[in-house]
Amino acid sequence: MIPKEQRIDAALEKYLAATPSLQEEISALDASEQKQEVQWAFEDEADSRGLEHWELVLEFVAETPEELKTMRLEVYQEVAEALGMDLPEYLELNEIEI
Template identity: 65%
Template sequence: MIPKESRNQIALDKFLAARPDLKAEISVLSEREQQQQVQWAFEDEAQEQGIEAWELALELIAETPEELKVMRLEVHHEVAEALGMEWDEYRMLNELED
């Protein structure tokens, strides 16, 4: 499984690799501006799909449906912990299976 700290960048790289038109369009920009444009396009794509950007990132990097499920649950566990909620309460509120 891909380390958490690398997931977003790998997802953005895969996203851009699948969009040669976007890559060509932003090639004249500075590296910082290119990264910003890719991030915005990525977020727009997630919104068009009706999901959060972190979910799109996981979908792009997961190698199997099982890995995707594990990574999603991992993120949800982190959110529950950050909110100070018990896992069972969080899971029920978000209609998640364990």
């Protein structure tokens, strides 16, 4: 499993590799502009799929459905803890099925 701090960069790399039209579109830009354009396109892709940005990141970096489920649960657990809730309570309140 990819460490949390590396997931966004890995997802952006995979997204760019899977999107040749975007590669061509940004080829004339400098590196920082390319990175920004890829981030914006990635966010637009998440929106078009009805996903949060972090959800699309996980979909791109998970190697198996089980790994995707595990990573999602980690995120839900972190959010639940930040809200002072336990995980089952958070999942029920937000109608999230695992």
